[in-house]
Amino acid sequence: MKAAVLSFPGSNCDADLLWAIRDICGEEAEMVAANHTDLSGFDLVLVPGGFSYGDYLRSGAIAKFAPVMTALKAFADAGGYVIGICNGFQILTEAGLLPGALQWNQSLQFICEPEPLVVANNQTAFSTAYRADQTITLPIAHGEGNYYADPATLAALEANGQVVFRYAHNPNGSLNDIAGVTNARGNVLGMMPHPERAVEALLGGTDGLGVFQSLIHATKGATTVAAN
Amino acid sequence: MLQTEMSPETIRVKKPYLDWGLTEAEYDRYAELLGRLPNYTEIGLASGMWSEHCAYKFSKPVLKGFWTKNDRVLMGPGEGAGVIDIGEGKAVVFKAESHNHPSAVEPYEGAATGVGGIIRDIFSIGAKPIAVLDSLAFGSPTDPRTKQLIDQVVAGIGGYGNAIGIPTVGGEIRFADSYAKNPLVNAMCVGVMDKAKIQKGKAAGVGNALIYVGAKTGRDGINGASFASAEFSDEAAADRSAVQVGDPFMEKLLMDACLEVTDRHQAALVGMQDMGAAGLVSSTVEMADKSDSGMVLDLDLIPQREPHMTPFEIMLSESQERMMLCVRAGSEDQIIALFKEYDLDAVVCGHVEAGHRYRLLHHGEVVCDVPVSALTSDAPVYHQASQQPARLAHPAADFVPAVPDALATLKQLLADPNVADKAFLYQRYDAQVQTNTCVTPGSDAGVVRVRGTHRALAMTTDSNGRYLYLDPEVGGAITVAEATRNLVVSGAEPLGITDCLNYGDPTKPEIFYELAESAKGITAATKVFNTPVISGNVSLYNETNGVAIYPTPMIGMVGLIEDLTTITTQDFKQVGEGVYVIGATGADFNGSLLQQVLTGGVAGTLMPLDLAAEKAKQDLVLQAIRAHLVSAAHDVADGGLLVALAEMSFGRGIGLKATVDLPAAQLFSETQGRFILTVPAAHQAAFEAMAGAAATHIGTTEAGTLKVTATDQTIEAPVAALKQINMEGLSCQLK
Incomplete structure (x- = not known):
């Protein structure tokens, strides 16, 4: 399995994702700068957390124009697995790869804390390593993680089983307690909590490993997706 | 628009430097070092470089x-x-x-x-x-x-x-x-x-280039170093223009680029320094000073955010996210190209010169030509008069607190903002990135x-x-x-x-x-x-x-x-573990949080600190932790023993039952050099053998309740109730 970790100017969780995949999961991973236009040869693309382009204007609003985003869209359209974490989730919604939007937390403050989540659907490529309804704890660290979608979209998400993770104690005001959601096809996931921060007992827990293990399993079952 | 600056003679008469924190005597000293009257730019540089912030005078x-x-x-x-x-x-x-x-x-x-x-x-x-x-x-x-x-x-x-x-x-x-x-x-x-890659802020080697990188220079934070070295008063309106504005995105790029230089372009780099207090002047002149070099800067080359900035403003701006690099002649393009990759301004703005002059050019004119040392090593140093404050010559009598209800006192201290839980503030910081x-x-x-x-x-x-x-x-x-x-x-x-x-x-x-x-x-x-x-x-x-x-x-x-594996935290980990105190407790209430809370201030003679005894106790604590005998450890600080025990209970809701040979009031004493450790039952014999008389076994961790029996009172309360008081102490006050 070969993963691409996108790196936008201002991304700051890119190295953490690289560490999680390479050093903890033992899989191949490469950093791909935002000005690259080719994602061929990768089985998985990760869009990291941070403050892309300073998150000035609005989180993810500038990143969606980065050259790599065209390649990312093609990769996703071809069925490739994409996961956006935190700022990555924001970027994916801004780019239209995922439904909904992330607003300021209800408290209007940045929140960093371990957050219990319920695995709402363990039948996705991102969650098969978990049991149905399993409660896991992953750190959150965001100011704009309050998930919003219009009622029709929300109903469709629920009906299609696109909600993968829900907060057990909603920290930010997200509708339907949504912490992680996929596109209709099920190959693109966005989530605000940070699984890459929960892959070592030394750092407080390993509940995040399941996301990466699920993806590794899913990609090894598929053939390499050729972008473009 | 051309601004007219005061002439050296007008400066001498009108003394604008008094507003920038320089005294008349300092002006005279500076003029003497120059051998002539300083011009407007030159006296401005001295006001920044001779501020306490830069000169530590x-x-x-x-x-x-x-x-x-x-x-x-x-x-x-x-x-x-x-x-x-x-x-x-x-x-x-x-x-x-x-x-x-x-x-x-x-x-x-x-x-x-x-x-x-x-x-x-x-x-x-x-x-x-x-x-x-x-x-x-x-x-x-x-x-x-x-x-x-x-x-x-x-x-x-x-x-x-x-x-x-x-x-x-x-x-x-x-x-x-x-x-x-x-x-x-x-x-x-x-x-x-x-450790092989340590950089210093040097600018050595005649002909080597000075490269300015990062944000453009604007009119923000002009002469902030002098501002930081003055008092506030209600009369003087707060000087907002002396405060800078930060751009963390710019700094992230700057940091990544500079670390790439130090990691991969060691051979090209002579030195690097950040532009902090007193901005351009302090970074460059300190680099020259440390290398015993001369230096010339062309201010027309400095990236500027606003038109018509004067040399005074350019040199004393404290715009953020700027660095100064000294790069070997011939390597400039390689370094500039690296910064361009990060979309950062990087320009050669000057050179190291022979001699020991600090020279600035602006619109083709020399606007400053002073010895480097006049701004650095020749800054004044004052040996101030020292006098013991009256309050210390005649300290108040020892504070003897009345603690009729130690549980009520404990609750009062747990709710005090100094002790109260601050997680609701810390969670606004990302503590885990990287x-x-x-x-x-x-x-x-x-x-x-x-x-x-x-x-x-x-x-x-x-x-x-x-x-x-x-x-x-x-x-x-x-x-x-x-x-x-x-x-x-x-x-x-x-x-x-x-x-x-x-x-x-x-x-x-x-x-x-x-x-x-x-x-x-x-x-x-x-x-x-x-x-x-x-x-x-x-x-x-x-x-x-x-x-x-x-x-x-x-x-x-x-x-x-x-x-x-020896990383240790303060939370009680499991029930049934031995609780030990290292360090004796006395009646030390002067300066304590208890005195502050009960009287609204502090007075009396501070408790002593026996450094040698303290070191021995710390060595013991570390030795026990390294031997994997200790499951939780905490020092006794603000509020004393009972507050420390309560803090250890909060993490996992595990309390303790303990008996101490002390009057309840002394549970709030702040005698120095005390530690609380928990030791799992299996290690207690080994720990006691190691600690000897230095550690006192006071009790055992228990589920849910904190109970401490003193010689005159028993303090007992559910951990959850105490924790709630501690959590609400500050958070409710700030709402």
Whole structure:
């Protein structure tokens, strides 16, 4: 399995994702700068957390124009697995790869804390390593993680089983307690909590490993997706 | 639009420099060093470089007394930050800096740029910043102005640190009325690097290029160093233009680019320094001074945000996110190309020259031509008069508290803002980015793993103005001891210190006495604990309307954990474990939190500190932790033994049942040198054999309830109820 970790100017969780995949999961991973236009040869693309382009204007609003985003869209359209974490989730919604939007937390403050989540659907490529309804704890660290979608979209998400993770104690005001959601096809996931921060007992827990293990399993079952 | 500057003769007569913090005598001294009257630009440079912030003209005689070197120190004070060897080819780099004045005026940007500035100091050495800590002090949280200050300072620290991607892993927030109009905002940054790659701020080698990189220079923060070296008063309107605005996105790019230079372009780089206080002038002239070089800068080449900036403004602007590099002649293009990759401005703006002149060109004219030393080593140094403050000559009688209901007193202290839980503030900081944080804020020290080694670093910031107010020397030593305790209970061997010395107006003999005496105490303690001072800064003039803050040296300390399995936290881990106290308890209430809470202030003679005994106890604690005998460890600090036991209960809701041979009042005594450890049953025999008479078994951890029997009272309460009081103590006041 070969993963691409996108790196936008201002991304700051890119190295953490690289560490999680390479050093903890033992899989191949490469950093791909935002000005690259080719994602061929990768089985998985990760869009990291941070403050892309300073998150000035609005989180993810500038990143969606980065050259790599065209390649990312093609990769996703071809069925490739994409996961956006935190700022990555924001970027994916801004780019239209995922439904909904992330607003300021209800408290209007940045929140960093371990957050219990319920695995709402363990039948996705991102969650098969978990049991149905399993409660896991992953750190959150965001100011704009309050998930919003219009009622029709929300109903469709629920009906299609696109909600993968829900907060057990909603920290930010997200509708339907949504912490992680996929596109209709099920190959693109966005989530605000940070699984890459929960892959070592030394750092407080390993509940995040399941996301990466699920993806590794899913990609090894598929053939390499050729972008473009 | 052309601005007309005063002529040298007009400056002599009209004395504009008085408004910039220079005295007439200093003006005369400067003119003598130049051999002529200084022009407008030249006198402006002196006002920045001769400020306390840059020249340490009042504190230098005190700072010289610090102990700064042991066999592990690779670089001591004088550079951007100090460096200590941590083994396995790695070094730790750290420094703290105050941003008190800017934060009082514009708390968000003041705090944010304080963080940004200290981060630049760390990567200017070539180290990757791995952690930030913040030591804050405010007035009463019931004051509306304080509420706003706290909110905005915390937002500013988070706004910068979270965005740049450096975890905030610890710090402290203290409260006393003396900080009401002079809040303290001290930020510390810790970095790690290969010890072979240490950079210095040098500009050597005639013909080598000076390359300006980063943000453009604007009219923000003009002469901020002088601003930071003056007092506030109600009459003078707050000088907002002297506060800078931070851009963490720009700094992230700058940091990544500069670290790429130090990692991969060592051969091209001569030196690098950040542009902090007194901006362009201080960075460049200090680089020239350290290399005994001359220098010429062409100000027309400096990237500028606004048109028509004068040389005075360009040189004294404190625009953020700028660095100065000295690069070998011939390597300029390679370095500039690297910065262009990050979309950053990088321009050759000057060169190293033969001789020892500092020359500035602007529109083809020489606007400054002074000896480098006139701005650096020839700055005045004052040996101030020192006089013991009257309150210290005649201390009040010992405070004897009445504690008829120790449980009620415990609740009162748990709700005091100094002790109250601050998680609701710390959770506004990203504590885990970079995925190395082993212990997040809330325990005694933050602990961060060092990638590529089997080691971790523990770090803490500590201050206690209440103690210093009663005895600057002993209080200074206690502050160092408190920091070492916080590291030792986390399983770390203390390595060294950075400090922010926060005091009032040093030209007052009583204030200078506080500064000098506390430095003595700090020095004595650093020698015993083997923790040299490797960096730091001084913040004087923390006065409003003539009233100074408590003398408050902030000690930032880093310790080394050589075995990741010995990282220890303060929470009780399991029921049924033995609870031990190391260190005897006496009736030490002068300066205590209890005295502060019951009487609204502190008075009396401060309790002593026995440094040798303290060191022996710390060695024992560390030895027991390293032998894997200890499951939780905590030092006894603000509020005394009972507060410390309650704090250990909160993490997992596990309490204890204990009996102490003390009157209940002494459960709130702040006798120095005390620790609480828990030891699993299986290790108790080994621990008792190791500790001997030094440790007293007081009880056992129990589910859900805290019960302590003193000689005259029994204190018993559900842990959950106490925790709620502790959690609401500050958070409810700030709503």
